Amino acid sequence: MDDWQVYREKSMKGGLAFTEEKLRYLLEDPFECVELRPMKAMGQDDICFGLPILWVTLWRKPNV
Numbered sequence: 398m399d400d401w402q403v404y405r406e407k408s409m410k411g412g413l414a415f416t417e418e419k420l421r422y423l424l425e426d427p428f429e430c431v432e433l434r435p436m437k438a439m440g441q442d443d444i445c446f447g448l449p450i451l452w453v454t455l456w457r458k459p460n461v
Contacts (some may be wrong), residue, residue, distance in 0.1 A: 420454060428456035 403409055415423070419435060424430070432455045439447035 415452070417452070419451065423424045424454075424456055427458070431455040431457055 412419050412444065420433065421430065432453065434453050435449045436447040436451045439445050440447050
């Protein structure tokens with residue numbers, strides 16, 4: 398699905414997902430990757446949310 402389809406249909410039809418390679422491609426030019434990993438799985442009774450199918454990522458501006 399491209400951007401124009403999202404604008405026309407006013408929906409992403411369920412979400413948006415990126416591979417590790419795509420995230421690095423999109424973000425590495427302006428930013429420096431500090432951490433990029435799958436989330437830690439959390440149970441229903443935990444106070445935090447976590448699914449290992451989702452990414453945790455932290456980026457910073459270089460030279461900061």
